Amino acid sequence: MRTIISTEKVEDIKHLWELVNRIPKAKTKLLDMITDHIYQFGINTIQRISETAIDDPETYVKELINIYKKFLEIFGTESYFEAAFDKACHKFINNNAITQKADTTTKSAELLARYCDELLQKGDETIKEKFNEILIIFNYIEDKDVYEKFYRKMLSKRLVDQLRTDGDDDEKLMISKLKVYNLSIMILTLHFTLFLQQTCGFEYTSRFERMMHDVDVSKNLTNEYQSYCKTNNPKSIVNFSVMVLNSNLWPFSSLPNVILLVELKAILDSFTDFYTHRHNGRKLMWLHQHSKGEIQTYFTKKKYTLQVSTYQMIVLLLFNGNIKLTVEGIRDKTQIRPELLVQVLYSLLESKILLCQEITENFQDHDIQMNHTIELTKNFTSKKIRINLNVPLRSIEQQDLECLNISIDKDRYLVIQVDKN
Template identity: 50%
Template sequence: MTQGDRSLNLNDVWMKVSEGIGNIYRIQEMSPAAYMDLYSHVYNYCTNTASQGSSPKATIKPGQKPGGNNRQNIHDGANIVGGELYNKLKNYLKAYLEKICEKGLDLEGEGVLRFYTTNWEHYRFSSKVTNGFCHYLNRHWVRREYDSGRRDVYEIFTMAMEIWQLVFFQPLNRQVTLACLQLIKAERQNEVINTRLISGVIQSYVELGFTENSSVPSSSSSHQITSPTLAVYKDYFEMPFLQDTEQFYRLEAATFLVHNSVTEYLKKVAQRLDEEVHRVQSYLHPSTLAALIKKVEEVLIRDQLEAIYAEAKALLHAEKHSDLALLFKLVSRVPNATVELKKIVEEHVRQMGIDAIERASGSALNDPKLYVETILEIHTKFFKLVQDAFSSEQGFTAALDKACGKFINNNAVTAAAGNTTKSPELLARYCDALLRKGSKAVEETDLEEKFNQIMVVFNYVEDKDVFQKFYGKMLAKRLVGQLSASDDYEESMISKLKQACGFEYTSKLQRMFQDIGVSKNLIDQYRTYCEKNRLDDIVDFSVMVLSSNSWPFSAPPNFVLPIELKRTFESFTKFYTQQHNGRKLTWLHQHSKGDVQTLYTKPKYILHVSTYQMVVLLLFNKLSSWTVEQMQDETQIKVDLFLQVLCGLLKSKLITCSEINDDELDEDLKETDIKMNYNIQISDDFKRSVYFANHSVRRF
């Protein structure tokens, strides 16, 4: 075939192809047969290799697909022609778009958007159809050209997109983008807009961001879809869109805050953020969301933090949890912005705690219940605040903890006491009040909850060793005096302390319990011992043997044990030392008590008294009258302690003193009022009410 024959063949093919392309780009209906005719013309042209000296190869008839034996006759890409046809297609599309573009150069607003999107949709659809019947050209000639090093050759659809970008997009993109931004601004101002116009433009900008590599037909696929890089979209739409967004919201923020409260402003910000998310979801590319939201957050939140922090203080005072929750949600969007908010919360809680304790300080200094429950009230209140307003976020929980630690350890009560150990002392006394028999502080069903609340306060106490000291002393008194409401409650409280501070912290407390349990078994063994050895003159008594290293007791000064008790004490000492060789017993008489019976009264009475009171009363088995000096000399109790015991017995009317009249007894009799030469007699007048703390009386 000569050069003229080839040209004639190309012209014939192009005449038929261009006619078909014209119909396609005019969106005229095309039958499947007409489409296959176009496919056949391109195929036959590309497989014509006569110009290279070869014999003519098989062709396919119009409307027939390559197949059967025909496919075996197709040579490899080296014999494929197509450059002339490719260039004619390119020039046709360029001329076609130039003619259409001229009609839109003077358009603006929605007019230019309709013009652009309508022509884009038609052009894109038509280019896909054209790409389809040029499949063979794409797969063989374009592929071969690319492999040989050409980078200005694309598959037909991508080539069509490149022409659109150069001929249609470049002249019109400024006015198209501006029209989109105007519509978005109108929508932000609550106007109803045609979002399909914007989404059509966005689709066009995205698809125009093709790359060379993504535009080469794959040898293994029939059609290669382009992979957009978003470069066109980012440069020509997203960048001006974000700039426009910043300007719009900066002006809105300034204007809105002049006429509205910060709380209303925050509600507006939340609304705007939701709107922008919806905007992206509706008609922008998803990749814009992060940059858009960041920009809105910077303008509406970050740049207004000073006013927002001031509002946070007001909302805390007003206890508006829901408004604080919104404020926190928005501030959390800005990196590191919650740091200052946490400081504000911490200082507010600290000051509220200081103020609450100061209001109660007049009574709380000597009222453990009032003091601890005031603390708990503040903690409970702001614990709920952290839950409701700040979603228990770790940083705000830590702020609450810091604030509580500050006002619990340094407040009006600790200042009045002159030390920071007052808080652990009052907390220990509060525990003692709850755990004692007859406590009216709380119902039994609520006691475990009270223990949990105690641990809340305990965890904030800095001087935990001081708490341990006071708690240990009070526990010892409860156990020795058999004043505990329940061993189970005692063990529960110790278990919670152990969980908080470890085994070593509670080891002495647990040893106290062990001693009480061992003592119960020991007294049973002693009674068996007495029966076995026929010790009939032993006073019925119980004893607690306590480890000296675990109990907060010190040995009392010596005194003369009455003959009535001496035999029993000696008997038990012998029994114990036989079982525990090498151990030494030290009697803690200051913590002992017992019953004595009056044989000289009618009716008779059982007096429940301390050991020291018992020693004094038993003197009257020898003489009916003593001087104070004689009694002290006989008992050898230290003078100051002896006078305390004597004062209590006189006030209770168990003994009388001729030198002290009833009026003095009814008033506040002091130890210093009792002289050593005063005469003391036993009293048989029990008609008056007897209710003093160190003894009790019951009729017998």
């Protein structure tokens, strides 16, 4: 029987089934052999790509889908092979060379969530077809709670960064597709929401939908604030938008407050007054590490618009009143944590908008010392008029990832405790 199964010829396998169907032990043995054949093929295939795929969600998920499709054509057409087929897929998707290299059975859930994030950022034309493929693998994933946490983390970043302007429909469709399980999740656009809802149920998607609702409410709140400024203080109007997020929904870690320059503090104070008068008892906590803006240069011959993070903006605005500053001086004036500050300065020095005589050409952020002197590059030039200097800060991303892993470990511990009891 094993030889016939290894040929993977559909008609021969069906004929074999007809021969053993009335013999319980032989039938069970055949189904076990089919399960083992699919499982071994899956295990061996993932083993061959494990070195690269462990850090490449697209390669990993596409290979899982290819294996699934291959055996679906052979065994998926007959109901009596369905259980054996599903059992094998469940085994090799949740436990293979990549989950073993990562030393965690949750790696498949993480990579699937990351692949989904990549698709939603790219806005692929075939994205709706790929949602269906994602859900095939999702149905076999044991750690759907881990998928939810990783997906929610990446959803929050997509929504805050506004990487796409037309992504909401795709996000909501995917969320709705997951609603047949009765779990709890959410994803970036309307279509993805619907996909998730169809597969996992409303409870699984409710948190994502409430996050999307926060975004919609924030858009209205921004418009209301602009109207408020026009009525109460027309001179204070700036191109300012805000996202007010429920701290119980959004997986952002907080950082110590920084010192804002007058130019920025006035805007934030104005909005805080507006908001607290409307929502008495609520408290705003500003997440400067996830904020951004634009400033214009006047010290250069040609005017440039710099797209910067709030931390970069705080540092650059210091040079409105200072010709030169030491790194220590910048830290004291801003209270940005040293490990974050050197990354902020590195991005500005690398772009040549700032200058430091003490560093070499091929420097890294750890080469920046507290006694180094920083100044504006007065002869700065660029081919671009609008220059994007905003880059993710490595230590913030690392802190958010650590918080996520702690949350996953905590949930796992609670599950184990419940099982023991």
